[in-house]
Amino acid sequence: MTPRALKRGDxxxxxxxxxxxxxxxxxxxxxxxxIVAARIVETEAYLPxxxxxxSHRGPTARNAPMFGRRGHAYVYLNYGMxxxxxxxxxxxxxxAGVLIRAxxxxxxxxxxxxxxxxxxxxDLLNGPGKLAAAMGIGPAQSGADLCDGGPLRLARPxxxxxxxxxxxxxxxxKAAEAELRFFERGNTWLSGPKALNR
DNA sequence: TCACTGATCGTCT
DNA sequence: GACGATCAGTGAG
Numbered sequence: 001m002t003p004r005a006l007k008r009g010d011x012x013x014x015x016x017x018x019x020x021x022x023x024x025x026x027x028x029x030x031x032x033x034x035i036v037a038a039r040i041v042e043t044e045a046y047l048p049x050x051x052x053x054x055s056h057r058g059p060t061a062r063n064a065p066m067f068g069r070r071g072h073a074y075v076y077l078n079y080g081m082x083x084x085x086x087x088x089x090x091x092x093x094x095x096a097g098v099l100i101r102a103x104x105x106x107x108x109x110x111x112x113x114x115x116x117x118x119x120x121x122x123d124l125l126n127g128p129g130k131l132a133a134a135m136g137i138g139p140a141q142s143g144a145d146l147c148d149g150g151p152l153r154l155a156r157p158x159x160x161x162x163x164x165x166x167x168x169x170x171x172x173x174k175a176a177e178a179e180l181r182f183f184e185r186g187n188t189w190l191s192g193p194k195a196l197n198r
Numbered sequence: 199t200c201a202c203t204g205a206t207c208g209t210c211t
Numbered sequence: 212g213a214c215g216a217t218c219a220g221t222g223a224g
Contacts, residue, residue: 044216052216062209080207082217099216129217171216194199 002028002037002107003155008071008147011154015089015096018070019045019182022087022098022154024161026106030151031136036108038125038135039158042101042183042190044169046086048094052175055095065143066095073152075132075142082129085137087146087154101170101181102126104189106158111136126191162186167196 003026012018020043028037046053046066054076055066065074066088074086074097086097103125105112112124112134125131132138137152146154163185168177170192183190183197190197 046216054216057210060210076216077208079205079215079217081205084216086216101216127217169216173215 002026002035003158005149006071006147006154006156008069011071011089011147013070013090015045015047015098016180018087018089019043019098019180020164022100023164023182023184024157024159026155026158027100027103027135028107028153028155029135029137031108031111033111033114034108036111036135037106037155038103038131039106040100040103041187042103042126042181042192044099044101044182045089045180046097046099047180048090048096050096050175050178052169052172052178053096055097059095063095066097068092068143069145071145071147071154073137073141073144073146075137075139077139078129083132083138084128085132085135085141099128100131101128102183102189102191103131104187122189126189128191130191165198167192170196 054063059067072088088097090096165185167181169181
């Protein structure tokens, strides 16, 4: 069975606190082929006034969900090919969010493999583009409320989070030195170079 | 395991 | 008209 859904009130308002809170939390997505669920093991915080954040230059049609209430999906196309899944944070009017970078499968591994042909194990979900592809998250989900019982939602951890590690964020050219990446230490489903996962 | 490279296109300058 | 919050493939150590 699937764990109990999270309410908005369960989510910390502060972006960094939310990024840490989300480690261990379950993402559930009901797809036409069946339900998929995964346990978040790696996140990155994108703060208000963060030069690396899409919200930095103010609201636009694309990043609007980052300025809405917390607990909404912000999905955008990166490098012309990959969709990246974020969860909005902070109070309305403040642009910030948490990028979901990696997760471990809980339900629907078969469905994930169908969406990532030829891939198995960590390769299924250990990267933001891979995770969105495996879980069927795309532009249609941008702006979706993850706390209203819809097809895409958050739920309590299936297993409590272990010790949480911290590192610089991955793939940035701006504000690359800030330690705003969070992950579960020792987890085998993490993305990024080994040196960053200690 | 790490470093480098090409692929590809919506968004904002 | 650039520029990416990436990935897969290749080649070297």
